[in-house]
Amino acid sequence: LAKTTQPISMDSYEGQEVNITCSHNNIATNDYITWYQQFPSQGPRFIIQGYKTKVTNEVASLFIPADRKSSTLSLPRVSLSDTAVYYCLVGSEYGNKLVFGAGTILRVKS
Amino acid sequence: ETGVTQTPRHLVMGMTNKKSLKCEQHLGHNAMYWYKQSAKKPLELMFVYSLEERVENNSVPSRFSPECPNSSHLFLHLHTLQPEDSALYLCASSQDGGTEAFFGQGTRLTVV
Numbered sequence: 001l002a003k004t005t006q007p008i009s010m011d012s013y014e015g016q017e018v019n020i021t022c023s024h025n026n027i028a029t030n031d032y033i034t035w036y037q038q039f040p041s042q043g044p045r046f047i048i049q050g051y052k053t054k055v056t057n058e059v060a061s062l063f064i065p066a067d068r069k070s071s072t073l074s075l076p077r078v079s080l081s082d083t084a085v086y087y088c089l090v091g092s093e094y095g096n097k098l099v100f101g102a103g104t105i106l107r108v109k110s
Numbered sequence: 111e112t113g114v115t116q117t118p119r120h121l122v123m124g125m126t127n128k129k130s131l132k133c134e135q136h137l138g139h140n141a142m143y144w145y146k147q148s149a150k151k152p153l154e155l156m157f158v159y160s161l162e163e164r165v166e167n168n169s170v171p172s173r174f175s176p177e178c179p180n181s182s183h184l185f186l187h188l189h190t191l192q193p194e195d196s197a198l199y200l201c202a203s204s205q206d207g208g209t210e211a212f213f214g215q216g217t218r219l220t221v222v
Contacts, residue, residue, distance in 0.1 A: 034209040043200045043213025044153070045112070094206035097165060098143055100153040 004088045009105040018075045020104050022088030025069050033064060033071045036087040038103070044087060048073070075106075083108045113137040116201050116214035124222055125191055131217050133184040133201030141207040142184040144176060145200040147216075153200070159184065160207040191221045 005023040012018045024033070032051050036044035048055055050062040050071070061074040075082055087103040089096075114135045123129050135142065141160035145153045158165040159178040166176075173195075175187040184201055198218055204211040 032209055041198060041216070041218065043112070043114075043202065043216050044211075046210055046212065049210055089209050091209040093208050095160065096204075096207045096209055097155060097158055098202065098204070098207075098209065098211055099155050100145075102152045 004090055004101055006086075006088055006101065006104045008102065009107065011107045011109065012078055013109050014079055015077050018078050018082070018106060018108075020073045020075075020086055020088075020106065021070055022073070023070045024088070024090045027068050027090050028092065030092045031068075031090050032093065033062065033068075034089045034091070035060070035062065035073045036089070036100075038085045038087065044100070047086075078106075078108045080108050080110060082106065112212045112214065114201060114203055114212050114214040116199075116217050118217060119215065120218045120220075122220045122222060123188070123191065125193070127191075128187070128189040130188065131186040131199055131201075131219075133186075133214055135182055135184075135201075135203040135212070137203055137205075137212060139203035139205050139212075140181045141204045142178060142181070143202040143204075143211070144184065144186050145202065146197050147200060148194075148197040156186075158207075188219075191219075193221050195219065196221045 034049040035047045038044040048062045055062045063072045085103040117132045144156040156170045157176040177185040198216045200216045201214045202211045
């Protein structure tokens with residue numbers, strides 16, 4: 001897996017849009033970018049995955065610039081229940097060890 | 111429900127006990143993983159079974175022993191554990207080792 005760098009923590013308020021950026025300068029041509037969400041005492045949950053440009057689902061959007069050296073997870077109108085740790089992973093379609101970094105602790109306040 | 115089931119959800123064991131954690135996935139995946147997560151620490155990858163090959167983290171003590179009898183089941187056998195082994199143990203699966211993985215709810219292990 002390519003090395004990734006994320007902010008350690010972020011604070012936000014309910015109703016705001018939150019953007020979490022991940023740097024992955026050594027991303028390979030066949031690598032995808034995947035984001036997970038983890039609540040305390042639970043396993044991580046897959047949120048979204050993309051290769052380039054923009055991907056959107058019912059939970060979040062993922063923005064990937066043309067050089068693919070970074071990506072931004074966008075959470076629209078966060079609520080208190082979005083308080084969690086968010087992880088960015090970069091890897092190919094197969095054969096990954098799935099090593100997670102420290103992630104970004106998002107705290108949503110009322 | 112993610113399609114990955116771990117049992118038991120909670121386990122308290124003495125340092126001289128032997129116990130096993132079980133993971134079962136109903137997703138048809140062919141790669142399975144064990145992770146350890148201590149309090150307020152990142153996930154630590156312990157073992158990977160992918161395409162019938164086992165990959166392990168060399169820092170995992172031998173008191174942890176994995177077993178993968180088939181692509182749907184994964185076990186973690188525990189013996190003579192230490193109090194510092196108390197943690198949340200998570201199982202995950204993916205197809206071909208891809209980065210879209212599904213996790214179980216975990217087993218909260220306490221060693222006394």
